[in-house]
Amino acid sequence: MDPVLNSGDTAWMLISTALVMIMTVPGVALFYGGLTKKANVLNTMFMSLIAFSIASIIWVLYGYQFAFGEDMLMGIIGNPANLLFSGIGVDQLSTLATTIPETVFIAFQMTFAAITVALISGAVVERMKVSSWMVFIAAWVSLVYVPIAHWVWGGGFLAQLGALDFAGGTVVHINSGVAALALILLLGKRKDTKLLPHQLGYSVLGAALLWFGWFGFNAGSALTAGGLAGSAFIATNTAAAAAMISWVIIDYLKTGKPTVLGAISGAIAGLVAITPAAGFVTVQAAVIIGLVTSVVSYLSISYLKPKLGYDDALDVFGIHGMSGLWGALATGLFAAPFINELGTGLFYGNPGQLLTQVIAVVVVAGYSFVATLIIGKVIDMVMGLRVEDKEEIEGLDINLHEETGYRI
Amino acid sequence: MKEIVAIIRPNKLDEVKDSLEELGCHGMTVTEVKGRGRQLGITESYRGSDYRIDMLPKTRLEIVVADEQVDNVIDKIVKTAQTGDIGDGKIFISPVEEVVRIRTGERGNEAV
Numbered sequence: 001m002d003p004v005l006n007s008g009d010t011a012w013m014l015i016s017t018a019l020v021m022i023m024t025v026p027g028v029a030l031f032y033g034g035l036t037k038k039a040n041v042l043n044t045m046f047m048s049l050i051a052f053s054i055a056s057i058i059w060v061l062y063g064y065q066f067a068f069g070e071d072m073l074m075g076i077i078g079n080p081a082n083l084l085f086s087g088i089g090v091d092q093l094s095t096l097a098t099t100i101p102e103t104v105f106i107a108f109q110m111t112f113a114a115i116t117v118a119l120i121s122g123a124v125v126e127r128m129k130v131s132s133w134m135v136f137i138a139a140w141v142s143l144v145y146v147p148i149a150h151w152v153w154g155g156g157f158l159a160q161l162g163a164l165d166f167a168g169g170t171v172v173h174i175n176s177g178v179a180a181l182a183l184i185l186l187l188g189k190r191k192d193t194k195l196l197p198h199q200l201g202y203s204v205l206g207a208a209l210l211w212f213g214w215f216g217f218n219a220g221s222a223l224t225a226g227g228l229a230g231s232a233f234i235a236t237n238t239a240a241a242a243a244m245i246s247w248v249i250i251d252y253l254k255t256g257k258p259t260v261l262g263a264i265s266g267a268i269a270g271l272v273a274i275t276p277a278a279g280f281v282t283v284q285a286a287v288i289i290g291l292v293t294s295v296v297s298y299l300s301i302s303y304l305k306p307k308l309g310y311d312d313a314l315d316v317f318g319i320h321g322m323s324g325l326w327g328a329l330a331t332g333l334f335a336a337p338f339i340n341e342l343g344t345g346l347f348y349g350n351p352g353q354l355l356t357q358v359i360a361v362v363v364v365a366g367y368s369f370v371a372t373l374i375i376g377k378v379i380d381m382v383m384g385l386r387v388e389d390k391e392e393i394e395g396l397d398i399n400l401h402e403e404t405g406y407r408i
Numbered sequence: 409m410k411e412i413v414a415i416i417r418p419n420k421l422d423e424v425k426d427s428l429e430e431l432g433c434h435g436m437t438v439t440e441v442k443g444r445g446r447q448l449g450i451t452e453s454y455r456g457s458d459y460r461i462d463m464l465p466k467t468r469l470e471i472v473v474a475d476e477q478v479d480n481v482i483d484k485i486v487k488t489a490q491t492g493d494i495g496d497g498k499i500f501i502s503p504v505e506e507v508v509r510i511r512t513g514e515r516g517n518e519a520v
Contacts, residue, residue, distance in 0.1 A: 302456035
């Protein structure tokens with residue numbers, strides 16, 4: 001494509017950026033906020049709010065430059081030529097999306113960094129110190145998100161290997177899911193490990209806003225306003241719808257009743273799973289990806305979690321980690337060259353793609369887990385990760401923020 | 409005089425209130441409360457895990473009436489608050505020694 005600014009593409013990418021912003025605030029904030037206990041609703045929402053702010057600042061000052069700068073050190077990191085946003089001209093076109101300004105590409109990618117770290121909060125809510133969470137955001141975006149974004153999207157070694165991740169199955173979902181698991185292993189279980197949503201209506205609104213924003217997330221990842229964006233859009237919606245139906249069927253089989261939390265959990269799992277595949281697969285494949293992913297996440301939450309005994313409060317690993325894993329592998333199976341010439345999966349005669357996907361998953365999950373453990377351990381030693389017992393029992397809103405969500 | 413404390417389903421409050429009005433029984437104090445009976449609550453299921461919710465929301469009515477009205481009031485409450493399912497609630501009746509209307513200083517049945 002000629003490096004000429006296209007105003008249609010630019011307009012679509014600006015809108016997509018705003019759509020992805022809605023996913024974090026209010027999407028994740030409401031989705032998670034409704035699932036926690038009444039005494040922790042504000043703290044839970046704050047974790048998403050502050051994640052968006054801190055990630056935004058890091059991204060423009062140095063995060064983008066290391067993630068998407070010219071590759072160096074054999075695919076490990078980008079060359080930060082434009083530190084502190086210097087030297088980025090207003091009319092300069094992006095090298096990775098040649099019809100839109102670089103500033104627009106930076107803003108779009110900024111919202112991805114922000115939601116990825118905000119997603120982790122769902123696992124650690126109701127027990128993590130707010131000060132430690134803020135330090136964690138800064139450290140994790142810098143040391144985990146930025147290098148992984150470079151490896152997969154910024155021309156790093158996984159991109160060179162041919163790993164496919166259209167909108168963030170590995171970079172966003174496996175990454176945040178595995179990091180969540182590492183952090184909760186350090187934090188330990190809550191005193192009361194029940195998942196008893198205090199306001200499920202918030203979660204329905206949050207999930208709907210996530211779904212809405214996801215159109216910018218996935219269709220925006222086409223980086224142009226054209227057929228590929230349309231294809232990714234319809235694949236995204238199809239997988240989410242199929243996954244919701246699938247979860248509801250599981251609910252019927254297990255309890256005889258469809259639960260509302262099950263329906264929205266299924267939709268989110270479907271959106272997660274289609275994310276890496278959205279711009280590579282057919283609508284028919286999207287249906288299969290969606291139907292299967294609810295089974296994967298449901299089994300993980302109902303059987304794996306109690307068996308292994310970790311306290312993933314709002315099931316970040318179960319939904320984002322596990323559905324992200326399925327989506328990344330499904331991309332290696334279903335990628336169709338007539339949808340996107342960049343991807344050919346096993347079912348279209350390229351078994352090597354599945355192997356490449358496995359390598360990408362293992363590398364990203366492995367690095368995310370170990371690096372998050374180290375970051376978490378250092379924060380724990382310096383300032384402690386967990387709130388006092390009294391604060392946890394009385395609720396974090398009143399103790400950490402001196403506010404309450406409801407004055408009735 | 410007797411005090412009637414009725415624990416009923418929250419969604420039955422309006423019906424009970426209207427039926428007591430028909431009897432000319434207007435005064436009452438209503439509180440939102442939580443509690444449980446013999447069945448120990450209900451079960452809710454979230455993402456495949458079952459949790460027993462053993463404190464359920466109920467509505468508590470406090471009504472003080474003259475002795476001769478007690479049976480009528482109880483009958484009305486039972487008739488209107490009854491669904492036949494577990495969790496319909498209970499009625500407690502206790503004697504009241506004295507009632508004083510603060511505005512006028514009246515005492516006894518006059519003040520009820």
